[in-house]
Amino acid sequence: MTSPHSAVLSILLLCAVPAIAAEAPKTLADHTRGLQSQPGFIDVWRDAAKGRVLLSVAALDQPFLLLSSLPYALGSNDIGLDRGQAGDVKMVRFQRHGDRLFLVQDNTRYVANSRDADERAAVAESFASAVLWAGDIIASEGGKHLVDFSSFLLADQHGVAARLAQTRQGAYSVDARRSAVLADQAKSFPDNIELESLLTFQGPGQADFVKQVAADPASLSMRQHISMVRLPDNGYKPRAYHPASGGFDVGYHDFATPLAKSLDVRWQVRHRLEKTDPNATASAVKKPIVFYVDRGAPEPVRSALLDGARWWAAAFEKAGFKDAYRVELLPEGVDAMDVRYNVISWVHRATRGWSYGNALTDPRTGQIIRGAVTLGSQRVRQDILIAESLLAPYGVNAAADKQKLAEQMALARLRQLSAHEVGHTLGFAHNFAASRHGNGSVMDYPHPVLKLDAQGGIDLRDAYGVGVGPWDEYIVKHVYGQFGDDEEAALAQLRREARAAGMEYVGDTDARSPGSVHPQGLLWDFGPDSLKTWDALTAVRRRALDNFSLAVLPNERQAGEIEARLVPVYLLQRYQSEALARLLGGAEFEYATSGDVKAGLAKSGMRAIPAATQRQALDRLADTLRAEYLALPANVLDVLTPPAQGYERGREYFETRMNSVFDAFSAVEAGAAQSAGLLLDAARLNRLAWQHARDARQPGAGEALDLLLRRTWKRDPVPAAIAGGEAVQIAANWVLLDGLLNALNAGQLHAGVDAELRGKARELAQWLAKNPGTGVTADSRRQAAELIRAYLADPTRVKLRPAPTIPPGAPI
Structure with a gap:
């Protein structure tokens, strides 16, 4: 215990110690001394x-x-x-x-x-x-x-x-x-x-x-x-977004708008582009839009990317901007992530996949700060694979120019892809209706234009278009054009001229879903008439399957890889089948404002597809569920080889339940699932039922299902000349029935539509019981009738099969 006298002494000693001056706080210079500024x-x-x-x-x-x-x-x-x-x-x-x-x-x-x-x-x-x-x-x-x-x-x-x-x-x-x-x-x-x-x-x-x-x-x-x-300065003038412009928008809710106006404010996404002479029809610009191509892209890819991205220059010239848009190789040593540079990146992945373009914008105005394009490097290889699978250029007697033609087709697609993704970074959205006008727009998804030549061979020479199309020229004018004080009237006139020229616009919202309604908003289609394009592709597919052999595969590849080249040939019409399905319960409509409709610039409402056209589409799609369409010819079946030691099947192959052997059942099921999935889409069935209720002349959901069942479960025996024909038809029948039960089970059908289709299923069970057939067909009919009755009696006690896996198609 310390005594009181000791405590006092300690205090005196402390007081005797001289005070130490407080250390001065360090300055900014002190903390940064020796650091790189x-x-x-x-x-x-x-x-x-x-x-x-x-x-x-x-x-x-x-x-x-x-x-x-x-x-x-x-x-x-x-x-x-x-x-x-x-x-x-x-x-x-x-x-x-x-x-x-x-x-x-x-x-x-x-x-x-x-x-x-x-x-x-x-x-x-x-x-x-x-x-x-x-x-x-x-x-x-x-x-x-x-x-x-x-x-x-x-x-x-x-x-x-x-x-x-x-x-x-x-x-x-x-x-x-x-x-x-x-x-x-x-x-x-x-x-x-x-x-x-x-x-x-x-x-x-x-x-x-x-x-x-x-x-x-x-x-x-x-x-x-x-x-x-x-932040950009206040010199940029934002442009109000219009739903028919074909562009992207950025917006916000503005609570300061007058009470009678919408809170929803939207601006057109675009780069800042100013003429040096605002009053001139054509003028140079203060600062051009410049894109830079990734130095990591090799030749001939690099040149294709540069060429395709440069296509937009012509559209800017027509819009009145001189030397306003350029594409160059990224200078050596430049950081590609530096926000000052618009960059087209050549990106490698383990598998092929999507490319995309991002326009990074000022959220207040829509002014683009930077364009960033990502191009997946394996897509060009997929194009070459498709071309080689169609041309079979590696046969002993194959023409020497076929291999070069395959590469040329792939590079042509790459030019279009480069222009397409740059278009997004310029502020332009997809227009999936543009392909109705040939090379209408690089902002569509293009299917290669395939046809048979005079000798019956597959012709790929004009597979992809060159340069921007009429829609692209329109959209550059609508998004970037400068019109002085008459901007609103000038933009309305542009839309009027585009409509008069037959241009239509359908964006992602009305194109990507399997049950989408607009017949023009199609990914990966071509030609003005979906039915005629279907018939043309049917002939190309048949010729490609008849010619399919090891000649589709380069000599140095292991023979098992040939199966991956069968997939895009066998499923060649997968996108055009969607075009036919879009006609069923389909209707056309336009993006517009109320003022556009009142001024006669656009039409309101929906315009149904004629009944005769719908039934033609249904007839063709129903045929894709028949053995005559789905069965593989002997020349294909006899050449398919399991992968070699050290190799394996990937996602680009059909699934197999036969160990290492090609599974023809899985291929047939994938082909049937493509059509069945589109035909049994709940949104499409609901629309078919409603259009028939409103107009009895139009096909309804029940009529569509009746036809599908007549072409499958209720059909006449398959001709003996078709290899494995009965087994192929049975496989397709089950895909259709499983798809129907899954559609009923998903809960997306309106009650009346659901009741009608359950009635059709019940009728099918009765028909199967009265028409048992023979052999393996009898076994399937008996089990199908039992499955339908069991499901209708108590769905919770029946485990339904999922839809078969379809190998990926997009992106092509």
């Missing part, structure tokens, strides 16, 4: 020794744009984390709270564009913003605040873990000890800064897609790039 939009300091990036933030509460991208990625089309992929654009700002800086994302979906500060505040206070990051202020001086931004860069800003989870690859998270800020990559420019980090995601590593592509599926290392961009 990158002055610019936001001053950046590189600390390579400690693996840090410091920011000197001067502008608080001043919004700017933030976006992520992936310079090094995963390589899986199924997961969708691609090299060069751009993330979403966010409008953010730095805010100071005490001794910390916050990075706050504004909620740009809800605004009040008003001069009244209180009105603006009321909206801002009504909807949540987001704090994306917070960090301690290291030093403040002269209005600048120094922060270590490394923790932001080491977090998953691109959403990689969420994407892995969404695609069922497991729960991944950033491993901080195996991640690093790449300080040497940090750059700052007058209007943007570019920052990069290496992120390692740790996870289970057990799912198929990550196992297919990763060096170690439990440890996925990628790079994340962050761009921070000054």
Whole structure:
């Protein structure tokens, strides 16, 4: 225990010690001494020794744009984390709270564009913003605040873990000890800064897609790039979006609009393009739109990408812009992720997959900040495979030019693809109706134009169009054209001229679903008449199957690969079958405003497809469920070989339940499932029932099903000349019946439609019982009748078979 005298002595001694002067706080210069400076939009300091990036933030509460991208990625089309992929654009700002800086994302979906500060505040206070990051202020001086931004860069800003989870690859998270800020990559420019980090995601590593592509599926290392961009100045004039423009839109809800007007405000997405002489019909521009092709694209791919992307130059010239659009090779040493560059990336994946173009925009106005195109490298190889499968150029007596023709077709498709994806980054949407006018638009999905020549051979010489089409010229004028004070009237006149020229516009919403209604909005079709194109492709398919042999396969390939080349030939009409199905219960309509309709610029309502056309389409589709269409000829069956040792079937093959042997049943079931899935789509059956109820002359759902059953279960015996014909027909019959029961079981049919089709199923069971047949047909009829009765009696006690797997077709 300390005595009172000792305590007093201690106090006296302490008082006798001279006071030590307080250490002066370190300045910004002290903290950045020895670090590499990158002055610019936001001053950046590189600390390579400690693996840090410091920011000197001067502008608080001043919004700017933030976006992520992936310079090094995963390589899986199924997961969708691609090299060069751009993330979403966010409008953010730095805010100071005490001794910390916050990075706050504004909620740009809800605004009040008003001069009244209180009105603006009321909206801002009504909807949540987001704090994306917070960090301690290291030093403040002269209005600048120094922060270590490394923790932001080491977090998953691109959403990689969420994407892995969404695609069922497991729960991944950033491993901080195996991640690093790449300080040497940090750059700052007058209007943007570019920052990069290496992120390692740790996870289970057990799912198929990550196992297919990763060096170690439990440890996925990628790079994340962050761009921070000054907002564009107020010199850009946004253009109101019109639903018939063919463009993309960006928008928000504006609570400051007058009460009689819509809250929904939409702007056309487009680049800033200004004439040096605004009054001239044709003029040079202040700053051209320039795209850069990835230096990693090899020849002849590189030249094809450059050529195709340059097609848009002609459309800009016709719209009155001289030298306004260029495409060049990316300069050596340039960072392809730098937001200042519009880039066409040549991206490798483990499998073929989709290409896409992203227009990164200012959410306030729709002004495009950057165009980022991703082109999957294996698509061109699929085009060559299809061409070789049709031409059979590797036979002993094959013409020498056929191999070259296959490559030329693939490169022609690649030019079109380059133009197409660049079109998206110019602000243009898909137009799936343009193929009705030949090479109507590069914004459609083109099927190769296939025909038979005078000698009966398959002709691919004009498989794909060259250059932009009339729709593309229209859309450039509508999106970018400058019209002075008469803009609204001039744009209305453009739409009037497009309609007079027969141009139609159908976008993704009315084209992608199997049950879509518009007969013109078709992916991968060609020709103005779906029925005539079907008949032409039927002849091409038959010729290709008759000629199918090892001549479709290059000499150095293992023989088992021939099956992968059968798939696109056997399923050659898969897209045109959708064109026929679209006629059933189909109707045409237009995208327009109420004012357009009142002014005579467009028509309102739906216009049903004539009954005779619908029945012709139904007749052709019903025939695709017959053995005559589905059976493979002997020359095909006799050449198919199992994969060699060390090789295996992939997703591009038909499924097999016969070990390593080609499974003809699976091929037939896939072919039948293509048509049955379209014909038994719930939306289509509901429409057929309604159109018949409104107009008895139109086919209904019951009539359609009656015809399908007559061509399948109730048909006459299959001719003996068809190899395996009875077995083929039985396989197709079961696909149709399983599809019908699944349609009833899905709960998407209206009650009356459901009752009608259940009645048809009951009638089929009765017919099968009265007409038992013989042999294997009798066995199937007996089991089918039992299945139908059991399902109708108690669906919960019957396990239905799922639809057969169809090998992937798109993208082609």
